[in-house]
Amino acid sequence: MNNQPSHSQFSPNNTSSEVELDLLSTIILDDIAYPWNPKTPESDAYFDSLEQELPLSDLLNDVEITSACQNFYSQTDKLWSIIDTQNALYKKFAGFAPNNFLNKLGKIAINVVNQVNRLGSNLSLSDQLVHCVSEVLPGWDLEDLEVMARPLAYSMRGDKTDVVENTLATIEPVDWHDLSEVEQARLSLAITLYAISQVSS
Numbered sequence: 777m778n779n780q781p782s783h784s785q786f787s788p789n790n791t792s793s794e795v796e797l798d799l800l801s802t803i804i805l806d807d808i809a810y811p812w813n814p815k816t817p818e819s820d821a822y823f824d825s826l827e828q829e830l831p832l833s834d835l836l837n838d839v840e841i842t843s844a845c846q847n848f849y850s851q852t853d854k855l856w857s858i859i860d861t862q863n864a865l866y867k868k869f870a871g872f873a874p875n876n877f878l879n880k881l882g883k884i885a886i887n888v889v890n891q892v893n894r895l896g897s898n899l900s901l902s903d904q905l906v907h908c909v910s911e912v913l914p915g916w917d918l919e920d921l922e923v924m925a926r927p928l929a930y931s932m933r934g935d936k937t938d939v940v941e942n943t944l945a946t947i948e949p950v951d952w953h954d955l956s957e958v959e960q961a962r963l964s965l966a967i968t969l970y971a972i973s974q975v976s977s
Contacts (some may be wrong), residue, residue, distance in 0.1 A: 795974065858886055862976045869967055873952050874943070881964065884908045884918040885971035901972070902929035913961055924961055928969050940966045 779799055813819065859875075865878040872945045886907050892899050899907075905925040906918060913921075943966035955963065 789851070806849075811837050816905055854890070857975060858883060861886055864974045865967065865971060868940075868970060869963075871949060872947065872963055873967065877952065877966065881908060881967055882971050884911050885968050887976040889972055897942050900929065901969075902926050903927060904972060905965050905968050909961065909964045913964055915957075915963055921961065921965070925965050928965055940970045 792968070814823070816974055862879055862882045865882050866875060869878055885904075888899075888904050889899065892904065902922060902925045905928060907920045908926075909921055910916060910918060928939055928943070943962060947963050952960070
């Protein structure tokens with residue numbers, strides 16, 4: 777009784793063995809070695825040969841490359857702005873509001889400031905505050921938020937940090953869910969003011 781398979785795992789019919797042998801021969805037998813130090817003169821020839829295999833000039837022209845680069849850098853700047861703002865919010869308000877709330881409010885504030893800057897809008901600071909907070913506290917009437925935002929916006933002639941600190945001094949250091957709705961709204965406006973000042977600086 778013969779229970780042995782008809783083909784050995786090393787037989788030429790085994791496809792995975794062939795692939796492994798091809799890979800091994802490419803790694804071991806290839807004369808072209810990757811230049812580990814790109815500053816050596818020999819590395820220029822290696823990189824030039826790679827560029828010849830896939831010429832980017834056939835894919836994009838100079839204008840398209842410049843536009844794509846600018847778009848890429850613009851996107852990375854936005855990401856760094858979001859990360860920096862959110863880190864600042866976490867440091868300042870970690871004991872006052874949940875991180876996911878700070879995260880959402882920070883992103884909204886960045887988007888509002890970017891839209892105002894891009895469109896050259898004359899949206900007042902008070903309106904920016906109301907717009908941001910209304911997205912995270914949708915149950916609030918806009919007019920009520922405007923009344924609460926006005927003192928923060930008008931006191932901006934002074935130091936922004938003082939305005940935020942004064943608001944924080946009046947908020948009890950308790951869990952977010954234990955705050956009254958009015959305290960949550962006031963704190964949200966102060967957080968938004970701080971976020972906008974971080975993005976604008």
